Amino acid sequence: MKVLILGADGYLGWPTCIYFSHRGHEVIGVDNYFRRNAAIELDCEPLIPTPNLIQRAKIWGEITAKKINIHIGDVCNYNFLLSLFKKYRPDAVIHYAEQPSAPYSMINRDKAAFTIQNNLMSTLNIAYAVKETNPDCHIIKLGTMGEYGTPNIDIEEGWLEIKHKGRQERFLFPRQASSLYHTTKIQDTDLLWFYVRIWGLRVTDLMQGPVYGISTDESDLDERLIPNFHYDEIFGTVLNRFIVQAVAGHPLTIYGKGGQTRGYLNIKDTMQCVYLSATQAAKQGELRIFNQVTETFSVTQLAEMVKKVGENLGHRVEIKNHENPRKEAEEHYYNPKYTGLLDLGLQPHYLTEDILEGMFRIVEKYKDSINKDAIFRGVKWR
Template sequence: MRVLILGGDGYLGWPTAMELAAAGHDVTVLDNYLRRNVAQETNSEALIASPNLVERARVFKEVAGPTIEVIIADCTHYQQMADAFVRCEPEAVVHYAEQPSGPYSMSSYRGAHLTLNNNLNATFNLIWAVLEHAPDCHIIKLGTMGEYGTPNIDIEEGWINIEHKGRSDRFLFPRQAGSLYHTTKIFDTDLLWFYVRTHGLRVTDLMQGPVYGLTTAESILDPRLAPNFHYDDIFGTVVNRFLVQAVAGMPLTVYGAGGQTRGYLNIKDTLQCVGLVLANPAARGELKILNQFTESLSVNEIAERVRRAGMELDLEVQIQALPNPRKELEEHYYNPTLSGLLDLGLKPHYMTNEVLGEMLEVVGAHRDQIRRDIVMPRVRWNTDG
């Protein structure tokens, strides 16, 4: 298939591009380097420097064979998006091109404004590029489990049936996010649902949990093909921050009580899920919503797993609670449904000692580049004390 990957320079976009190209698809990646620029602006660069997208595509062709077409363009500029659609004529588009940091979206007016404008305009322009240039194209949109928040009831897969005063109907599952970034993903879902209802788009919205992992089948071919690894408080997920703290001999800093529970998944499973969804497209006029994670873990459980994996590598790992810089429940009910992707054939990889150990070894090889000051929280959710 001809596949256009928006955000193809990102943590998930680049490995997806390689995986789909290796599987024989005709892949074009588009990116405007927003993440690299915001990382630089906020002093949050990745642990391991990666070549630019053109160079990555060149290295991939050299070591693996397939060509990945590169377009440097901004999804918030409609003409640039439309031109990419005319050039690529995609049968499917994978939309990763958003500002994905909760802390950045909560850091300042600039962070909030950029996140809101970038994410909403990118999704809106994508919708119109599909309507005008490729109406049959399947949109695979990366949403987040964070759209649901942490409700005190089971989380369904996108939709809920509600009975009210003797009548019933099916609605989007209630959404209440914990950061402005996550709120933009809710707006995205609403926009897509509107255009699915009114214009018959075909959309799969993947409610993905935090992803971890540094290796995929293609990334191991050459170190220059590795996924980005951020470990700071703005772009680094809790797993990455703990791994770096373990290697640097810093205590693993748990925000508050540490009972914050989310559904996590290995990057290999993100690639599997996108591949499965590509092969099983939504019908015209259908918004298919799938929860995308493999295991639910609390922050305390992750800290314990990293501590255990560190012990096997003779790292002495301490765990320390910090006052929570975020506004969130630190102990709560969490029971999300996971069935759609398993039904499609997802075979999960779990966060085992071995997986964490491999990541610790990669981080250990770059120990000298770790900047300890950027791991600790620099952004607070509110400033009222």
């Protein structure tokens, strides 16, 4: 396959580039360094410095003799994106190139406006570029489980059959997000569903839960290939943050009561899910939706697991419940269905003490680089 990976410099984008390249596919990686620049602006750079995308592709080429083509540019610039589709005519496009942070989207109006503009325009441009150059190209888009919110009913895999006054119809499962960022992901899904209906595009929308992990089998080949690992409040995901907090001696930051339950997955499973979706494509005119998680935990459960493993490794780990800066249910029903990717062949890496210990061991090596000011900023929703 020829695969265009948008957002290739990101936490998930870079390991996806080398995952596909390792398996013999032709990879074209694109990024505009938004996340690198935003992290500098907000003083929350990743724990482990990573070479830029061009340098990473060079390192990968030296180690494996496989070429990844890199283009630095903005996916919201339609002419730039269209030129890439015309040049490479990809079989699949994987869309990671969005502003991915809920707190970032809630900082102020300008960051909210940027999030809407960036996330929706990138998705719109992809739909148009695919239609103009090759409507058969499979669009794989990263959505989020946060689109569904925390409804008091089971969460189905993307769709819901509704019976109303004796008639029946299948609709997108109701979505109600709890941040502006998550709201843009709902709008993305709606945009793609619209173009699937109108133009018959071929789309897989992956409702992904928060990802954790520092390395993949391919990044283990050389430390310089490691994904960018954020532990700050803006770009870090909760489990990655807790491990760094434990190593830094900072109390684990639980927001409110800590009963917030979500579906999680290991970064290695993100690679598998995206790959399985690409190699078993959606049909023309289909919006296929998978819930991309492997197990669910409450925030308190995660904190307790990190505390136990951290203390076994000799760290003194405290847990602290902060006043919740967000507006969200702190205790709620949560029962998502997630069998679609298992049916495609996903072999999950469940969260074990060994996996946590492996993450601790890497973070411990970089303990002196932890910027404690980035751990908790308290970006408020209200």
